[in-house]
Ligand SMILES: Nc1ncnc2c1ncn2[C@@H]1O[C@H](COP(=O)(O)OP(=O)(O)O)[C@@H](O)[C@H]1O
């Protein structure tokens with residue numbers, strides 16, 4: 246009888262459940278969006294309970310649509326939006342507050358205080374991360390200080406913390422398993438990535454009680470079994486990885502020097518640096534790519550907070566398009582003589598700038614600027630930001646073996662126009678694989694490999710298939726001119742934001 250693997254892909258804007266067969270083919274899938282809460286400027290929250298219900302509903306639908314029995318599923322792989330922070334009551338499973346999402350900037354002042362107290366270097370040395378509100382540690386601290394009696398309850402062992410993977414696992418196993426994997430742990434800013442353990446000095450800096458933290462496992466491990474009444478049979482959870490790490494796996498970027506770039510709400514570029522933890526001198530993050538069979542592989546990462554979200558803003562904020570897929574066609578018809586540049590710093594700027602308080606800007610507007618030019622500017626901004634990251638990576642990775650190709654995935658790479666402009670901006674070929682659900686595939690591979698249904702790393706890499714390669718074709722002078730205009734626009738945006746924040 247065929248065995249199936251179920252991937253749960255819990256993203257920033259939607260939850261997906263995807264059922265794969267033994268040939269890595271998608272048999273069925275289901276997706277559900279959930280509410281984004283913006284309580285005030287710079288704050289982004291999710292209701293973890295709503296996320297949980299969306300996950301259960303999509304899993305049930307994927308199983309029902311495939312017409313299979315849950316007992317035919319050999320394992321579940323979970324992949325998730327990272328850093329987003331949930332704290333819940335151990336006895337009821339109820340979150341004590343909305344989850345604080347990775348994009349949330351409310352702890353920006355707290356980060357500045359920690360920097361002023363000289364903690365930046367310790368944090369970077371131990372975690373490979375920069376002191377920014379992006380990561381979980383300052384969000385945990387905020388929740389413990391702002392929710393009534395939370396700190397006391399945490400110290401008394403009544404509360405638990407988890408990133409989304411951990412909360413889902415805890416609910417799937419009805420409280421039997423409080424665990425995470427090394428990749429999600431590496432994004433909390435509490436995990437020593439060189440030693441692979443929670444770090445007492447970091448717990449002290451961020452004032453986080455150790456007893457709320459989950460146990461940390463390899464990405465492929467026996468995490469626990471789902472309770473029978475959820476899906477009709479108990480299914481083992483055999484894989485967990487943060488979504489960008491799962492994309493590295495799904496893209497089979499297993500050799501040092503291989504790069505993947507994922508374009509969803511944000512954009513995340515990861516370069517496999519092998520068994521050595523690379524230290525970035527160019528304000529990139531150093532992170533755990535994956536940990537399998539007790540062996541840790543590291544990566545350099547560049548994170549852009551707004552990629553597809555800029556397209557969503559054109560649709561939902563400005564309402565100048567009805568559907569994200571229109572942007573490519575509009576961009577192709579834009580008036581090239583209008584040099585419109587958008588710096589979509591809606592949630593501050595991520596790598597390599599790390600300016601949490603900067604807000605976005607649009608340059609070069611005229612009376613003739615319309616949806617075409619704005620679409621082009623939004624798509625181009627994603628490509629320029631990718632170049633910021635790839636240039637920084639090249640400097641950090643100088644002299645080492647490097648693939649001159651970028652493997653791309655995520656919702657936005659459906660746009661041919663964007664992929665061609667990306668190749669032109671980077672002067673590098675862009676490879677789009679045949680399976681675009683790379684993140685889910687990576688999580689499924691962890692569970693499939695652990696259950697013995699799917700092959701090991703070597704066998705799995707052979708299954709990676711190219712769908713289309715985009716070759717660079719823009720001449721060097723134009724490429725340089727456009728990128729320099731982008732750099733100037735970013736510089737002006739940062740100075741303007743700093744000047745306006747001084748106003749009384
Ligand atoms: N054809 C397209 N052109 C441009 N942007 C697109 C296109 N299709 C989807 N997007 C953008 O990609 C994002 C969805 O990608 P997805 O990988 O599902 O995101 P996430 O996992 O972050 O929720 C949305 O922000 C959407 O605006």
Ligand SMILES: O=P(O)(O)OC[C@H](O)CO
Nearest residue numbers: 256257326327509510511
């Ligand atoms: O949900 P995505 O795909 O935008 O990914 C979110 C990242 O994991 C945040 O670090």
